[in-house]
Amino acid sequence: MSEQQDALEDLEEAGVLAAISWAAESAYARTMRDYDPDAGHDQGWVGYTAHGFLRDRQDRVFSCGKYAVSSPADALSGLDTVAAGLLPREFDRMPRILPGTVTRANLNGSPGWRFGDWRWLQSAFPFGESNVIPWPQKSPTKRRVAAQAVTNPDQPMLPVDADEAPLFEDIMEALLSLDEDEDALTTLVVAHSVQKELGARELFLGRSRLNKGGGSAWHWKHDLLTPPSGDYGRTRKPITPKPSGGFDSVPDAAVRLRRHVQEGDGK
Template sequence: MDEREQVVSLLGRAGVLAAIRWAYRSAYGEVWRDFNPQGGHDQGWVGITAHKLLIDRLDRVFQAERFAVQPGESHVGRDVLADGIADSDFQSMPVIEPSTVVHADLNNSPGWMLGDWRWLMASFEYGRIDHIRWPQRSETKGMVARQPSAGGDDGLFSLADLPDLPPLESLEDAERLLRRTLVLAHAMDLETGETQLFLGRSRWNFDKADPWVWRHDLSVPPPSTSVLPVDPVPDDTDVPGAQRHLPRAIGEA
């Protein structure tokens, strides 16, 4: 397996891809329901609102930050997880064991981590996933994009081209995690409500070339006023040997 296959397989088996897709569907479903361009809402409103709602939904489904299990308790109360979201969203929320994924920010950029892999969020213009310019983004996103990668032959800094690079296991924890930091890129079409979601290894494209070493499409059907239940099968069926994980919805007995 190459890096992409390893990551997608790992996150798929753990149910994390299904949880991310649920968070994305729930967040953008609410954005689209509330979006009112005649009332003054614009791309800026969508971007800020989606960002905040995605943080909430990812923390909620992974039971992190304000949804973390309290000392002396074994789980988070159903009333806490359901508070503030649509009932259909709560009923379709996948069950992920607490501490499976932890909140792991990088320089105040919201992030989450499973094992040795972390992902940060980044918005982009709908339909232009391959036109992101990382040199024009934040310093943190640029630092992530400049990391060497074993994910493909066309990356700016591939491990094969850097034979003197210190091995991953010799690095301090923060440096090792930085080298294994991915980007969860999200977007919405303001005209149709259609959305896009990708998880991938960013590439420092100062040359205006491909912004990705690799990326994996996690998009789901566009949100509507009646949010559909999440597809229980993670989007990892194209990975050889990947196991299908069927997360139980929290609302089920």
């Protein structure tokens, strides 16, 4: 089974995909409500503002950052804080995720979140250009993530020009310096964009690829604005709608052990 299937099934079963989708919808709704070209707002303002709102909404739905609590009971008592600043009815639509299901897992100061062995960062991109995001031109952290080893051991390494050797060495040094717990993580990217005139959004989750010299920006990516198609390649369990009354009615998130592919295992 593929890494993409593993990631999507793990994160969907835990409610993470729905939570990220809600966070992005809320972030862009608030951004476009506040957008005022007469005040000097432009596409750059839209992208920067939405990026900050997306970070805030993820912290809200996952009970992280300034919304962190120590127990479901504390979460219930702090719901007014979580709801403050949201547009009408957004809080009612917010998925209820038990505190501690997802934790903050920043990488070199870049905001990140973690569930199980999956971590994700967020990155903005120009609308319509998700497949050609130039990761080699991004921050060292985003380059490092895009340079992660893939599950296919036969994947050839990208050639490195002499003038880019120091950059490559920095990335490899950072990768080799990870501790055991950090090394077990696979870091994904939530990529988001909006076309302000049309109000059209894009939202993807995937494994970025260091596309030096061009080529696809992803080993794989999934459109989070498209409803789940079914089973991600496997039989899917029926989903019982979750009550929206509060955290005390939410069951524990399922955590499934990932199967590591051994040499010679082509499944």
